[in-house]
Amino acid sequence: MGFWHQLVAPGFFQSGQVQAALVIGSVVAVSSAVAGIFVVIRGQAFLGHALGDIGATGAAAAALAGLQALWGFLAAGLVGGLAVDVSSRRARERDVATGVVLSAMLGLSALFLYLISQASGGAGVTQQILFGSIFAVDPALTDPIVGFSLLSVALVALLFRPLLWSSVHLEAARARGIPVGLVSLGFLVAVIVTVEEAALVVGALLSTALLVGPAATAIRFTGRVGRAMLLAVGLGLLDVWLGVLLSYDSYTWPPAGRGWPVSFFIVAVMIVTHGVSHVRPHRRLRAGRAVSEPLG
Template structure:
């Protein structure tokens, strides 16, 4: 274990995944309450185009993920109709467009630069090989998200539970919705850097879904969601590290372990509720 903690790539992975778990744990609760899980998935797929563009043009993948995620928020605001029943349609269109652009950029990466691992990096994460400085920026973005959430948490919770009551109370519901989507773009950016764009929704929704089953208040639910996300991410890193000795010459992807642990947590919470 001493070699584990002294490894530079492991330190990078622990910091990056810790920032992602913290942000997604806090945002996931509101994502579930607001019924925006599909919107979060759409933003993750749009941000994947930014990650692919970062590899293609030689810029930071974290910056690419974040910029396209923010652009996805703008597109959602333009495409999203007022009728709740039609919002998933807009998110679905955006999701497909994001994956299409991602496929184009990855094609150029593979055929033009010979980056055969580009698709694996963008779609399934590469936290052990993230560029230097990525973990520091990820932690700074997580701190920024925490500061903003501390300011808007109460009115956002009211707007998430009862929009009409929030309007009567004078809460800026529309601004809160846009602000939350921007934070959500940040959350899926960090999740995409950790487990990849395709699996980012698991880290966003999984811990929050378990916490809502077990906790008895919003504050405890957010705390439990963060702790579960950290347990899944850091536990997945440990298992991926240990997998080097399971089959000679083969390793297991860390994303598999993280998502597998989240599924295990969710199943266990269901059994506990039935008990």
């Protein structure tokens, strides 16, 4: 019992702040994990990460214009994501195009934040936009966040099979009449919605972490997309819950009274679980079948 109180400090579940953080964090973790599986399969981790940063530019612009940050995130994400999509028709151009768009958007971000700090003199907005904090989520955002998460998950579910086929073999999918361009665009929208809402409530850092981490760990444990998705959702929830719990506990840790950032804990839990997946013998090394045998 003493240990339990050490781990789950008294008041943890009563704190309204903690409750809101757990709800929002869970919602974001679920939609990130679902989209994340395909992000990992398609090798789009850079784009997924870049979208978080790109959204922050929109948030800075929104702050400057006095608009809601959520719309800033979404608008910038759509603009940036489509810019990458249009400027990288050929696969080998994709990362460089992503880099160029990201660099342009981050440059604008620097400009907007500079203008904000000129206008208000405070650097608090900078910190908040760049790092975000799950404990500082505006309760009024809960409904739109839940709505957008559902939208993203529904899009991935709708596109599931054509998306899987065009991720595995683009030409074969195209030959069967799948509109591969439309499918990839639809998935991009799902990723944008998920990443931007995550960047808004948990920061650009955690949006990348929750998108890539649980999915990358999950696919090392199972050879099936559906199961990998469920496992990733579970891992994402585990990361968020343990992270929030440890962060709450850390208020009693040195330096006293300040608390350690929740993003650190969420990432730490994630890296540890991912490390475990590497310790476990990889399924490709499973004994019992000669892989090199030409034909069964």
